[in-house]
Amino acid sequence: MYTLKKSLGQHFLTDENMCRRIVESLPVVEGQQVLEVGPGGGAITKYLLQLPDIHFKAVELDREKVVYLEKTFPAIRGKLVNESILDAELPFEGQFRLIGNFPYNISTQIMFKLLEWRDHVDVAVGMFQKEVAVRIASAHGSKEYGILSVLIQAFYKVEYLFEVHENCFNPPPKVKSAVIRLTRLEQPADIVSERKFKVLVKTAFNQRRKQLRNPLKPLFDKETLQDPIFTKRAExxxxxxxxxxxxxxx
Incomplete structure (x- = not known):
């Protein structure tokens, strides 16, 4: 079998109905290119491998899991990339879809990787720590709405699909889990540049309790700062x- 590595944030999904439900949340068509992130013990991998006529790859950092997967699922041989998703190059030419029970300790970083790849990834389905999933999906006006919400929603429609009970995992995590789906917007937000947009959003939320005029003073001229919008708070x-x-x- 294989061992669980806490250092890699490993909690393996064991509930078969939930595995199927996650895979069914990713729309695929004939010829679709699909990348799984962190297949681990293959809980959802086995269902992805059953999807007809797709081009499948998986990225797995843990060498022990790669060996296990290749022995257990012969169909996956030649389709595994043994490295961290954070270091991975584009796995396909053209468009592909992303899915995974994302390691919770790097799930936010995976979202930034998705943004890097957004021209290639039109749909992504992921399981996250519930707190992170809620943050990504939250609308303005809520206390969970923040940097991650804005940066992701500028380019993707986010759907909060369902929650996953701790007992569906081995070992059960100490946090709640949830699955979300991201669908790339046909018309993304009209930003001046990604660099400036990130600076703006991060600066605004770093002092989220203050009126925007205070934290954003260095980013705008005095005349622009008179706009009533700067009396609001970031959220x-x-x-x-x-x-x-x-x-x-x-």
């Missing part, structure tokens, strides 16, 4: 508001 602004402000930055 009150929509993604479109942040996008529009990015065009007025110094």
């Amino acid at each position: 009150e602004l929509t993604v479109a508001d942040f996008a529009a402000l990015s065009h007025k930055m110094i």
Whole structure:
């Protein structure tokens, strides 16, 4: 068999109904290219391998799991990349879809990797720590709405699909889990540049309790700062508001 490695944030999904439900949440068509992140013991991998007429690959950092997967699922041989998803190159030419029970200790970093790959990834389905899933999916006006919400929702529609009980895992995690689906927007937010947009959003939320005029003072001229929008707090602004402000930055 294989061992669990806490250092890699490994909690393996053992509930078969939940495994099928996660795979069914990823829409696929004939010829679809699909990348699984962190297959681990193959809980959802075995169902992905059963999907007809798709081009499948998986990225797994743990060498022991790679050996186990190749022995257990012969169909996966030649389709495994033994490295961290954070270091991985684009696995396919053209468009592909992403799925995974993401290691919770790097799930936020995986989202930033998705943003790097957004021109190639049109749909992604992932299981996250519930707190992170809620943050990604939250709308403006909620206390969970923050940097990750805005940066992801500028490019993807986010759907909070369902929650997964701790007893569905071995070992059971000490946190709640949830599955979300991200679908790339046909018309992403109109930002001036990704670099400026990130600076704007991060600066605004770093002092989220203050009126925007205070933290954003270095980013705008005095005249622009008189706009009433700067009397609001970061969580009150929509993604479109942040996008529009990015065009007025110094």
